[in-house]
Amino acid sequence: MEVLFDMDEIYNIKDEVGVTIGTFDGLHIGHNKVIQTMIDKCKKDGIKSVVYTFSNIPREVITGQEIKNIISLDEKVRLIDKMDVDYLILLEFNKNHMNISAEEFIKNIVLNFLDVKHLIIGHDFKFGKNAKGNIDLLTELQKEYNYTLDVVEPIIIDNMRVSSTLIRELLLEGNIEEANKFLGRRHYYRSIVLPGKQMGAKLGFPTANLKIDKSMHTLKPGVYATQVITKNKRYNSITNVGFNPTFNQSELNFETYIVDFSGDLYNKEIIVEFIQRIRDEIKFQNHEELTDQIKLDIERVNNIFNSLRE
Numbered sequence: 001m002e003v004l005f006d007m008d009e010i011y012n013i014k015d016e017v018g019v020t021i022g023t024f025d026g027l028h029i030g031h032n033k034v035i036q037t038m039i040d041k042c043k044k045d046g047i048k049s050v051v052y053t054f055s056n057i058p059r060e061v062i063t064g065q066e067i068k069n070i071i072s073l074d075e076k077v078r079l080i081d082k083m084d085v086d087y088l089i090l091l092e093f094n095k096n097h098m099n100i101s102a103e104e105f106i107k108n109i110v111l112n113f114l115d116v117k118h119l120i121i122g123h124d125f126k127f128g129k130n131a132k133g134n135i136d137l138l139t140e141l142q143k144e145y146n147y148t149l150d151v152v153e154p155i156i157i158d159n160m161r162v163s164s165t166l167i168r169e170l171l172l173e174g175n176i177e178e179a180n181k182f183l184g185r186r187h188y189y190r191s192i193v194l195p196g197k198q199m200g201a202k203l204g205f206p207t208a209n210l211k212i213d214k215s216m217h218t219l220k221p222g223v224y225a226t227q228v229i230t231k232n233k234r235y236n237s238i239t240n241v242g243f244n245p246t247f248n249q250s251e252l253n254f255e256t257y258i259v260d261f262s263g264d265l266y267n268k269e270i271i272v273e274f275i276q277r278i279r280d281e282i283k284f285q286n287h288e289e290l291t292d293q294i295k296l297d298i299e300r301v302n303n304i305f306n307s308l309r310e
Contacts, residue, residue, distance in 0.1 A: 001087070001088055002087050002088070003077065004087060004088065005055075005090055006091075007091070007109070007113075013050070013087055013113075014115075015047060016047040016048070017042070017047055017087070017116060018038050018039075018047055018048075018118035018119070019038070019051075019110065019114060019119055020035055020037075020050070020051055021053070021127065022034065022121070023053060023057060023058055023164075024076065025057055025164040026167055026168075026183065027071060027080070028070075028162055028167055028182055028184060029155055029182060029184030030154055030162040031122075033152055033155060034120060035051060035080070035085065036083065037150060038051075038118065039084060042086075042118065045117065045118070048087060049085050049086045050085070050086065050087045050088075051080055051085050051088050052110065053088070053090060053091075054091055054092065054093040058097070066215075068216065069213075069216050070168060070171070070183075070187075071216075072213065075190060098129065100128060100129060102127055102129065102131075102132045102133025103128070103137065104128070105128045105133065106127065106137065107141070116145065116147045117146075117147055118148050118150065119138060119147050119148070120149075120150045120152065121149075121151055122151075123151055124154070125151075135151055167179050172218060172220055174219070174220030174222055175277070176219075176276060176277050177275075180274075180275075186227075186273040186274060187219075187274045189210060189212055189272050190269060191272070193268055193269075193270060194267075195209070195266055208257075208258065209255055210254035210255070210256065217252060219274070221243065221280075221281050222241060222242065222277050222278075222279060222280050223240050223241075223278050224239045224240075224241065224277050225238065225274075225276040225277075225301045226238065226239040227273045227275065227305075228270050228272055230268065230270040236259045236301060237259060237272065237301075238294075238298065238301050239256040239272055240254075240256075241253075242281040257294070259301065259302070275308075276304055278297060278301070279297070
């Protein structure tokens with residue numbers, strides 16, 4: 001997959017293409033359906049596939065409000081690459097984008113740049129200044145630009161429409177199982193393991209301390225059943241997301257105890273997948289109480305994974 005970061009680079013695409021456009025915030029199961037529909041259509045007709053998206057969340061620029069990311073930009077690129085897309089147009093959404101009229105955007109920034117044969121969009125796709133661009137405009141322009149238009153219907157699970165907003169709310173509630181269902185995969189973080197204060201090691205439960213960007217803090221604090229992937233192996237684990245009230249820490253921490261693992265992970269990359277939230281954070285009166293609770297947590301996590309294997 002070739003990644004293009006600048007409008008000028010788009011001129012390098014000389015092929016006939018199919019294009020999908022969107023924020024694709026979180027790349028959930030609904031986004032995957034839109035992108036896969038585009039890929040399948042392109043392969044059938046022997047043309048190249050293009051995902052046109054943004055390196056940031058447009059709604060942040062439009063509203064001026066911070067929106068927590070579900071996945072990092074690097075993971076967004078990785079996941080799209082795995083889908084076998086030919087070109088990824090990855091631009092930063094700014095105030096210039098915000099003030100471009102819908103017709104100017106779709107004509108001068110997409111259709112006049114690319115030889116578009118197929119345009120595939122999600123059912124709720126809006127674009128241009130004040131989000132005035134819609135399916136009606138795209139239908140109107142078909143005769144002028146001679147492309148097919150496919151509108152992909154939303155995915156409904158348990159009578160709820162899959163959306164990034166819903167997934168973000170579920171993560172903030174700690175409802176990781178429901179969030180995973182709508183994502184179509186396990187929610188995960190990829191991180192380098194950093195040296196910590198060795199508090200877990202002193203208790204006999206050494207933890208991997210994760211560096212998670214503040215823009216990614218979408219999970220409700222608590223203790224989670226997780227799995228760690230490192231060196232192509234998967235291990236059961238327990239991850240504490242929170243402030244370690246027993247040790248009176250003030251910054252949000254991500255710490256993972258990997259069950260039945262020995263080895264040095266400092267400065268190594270690991271992936272932590274979240275499966276189930278098992279309890280709130282608790283402030284213990286002493287280290288003995290904390291140690292006893294960790295043992296109970298390990299037993300509970302092992303039971304969770306045993307049940308998943310059944």
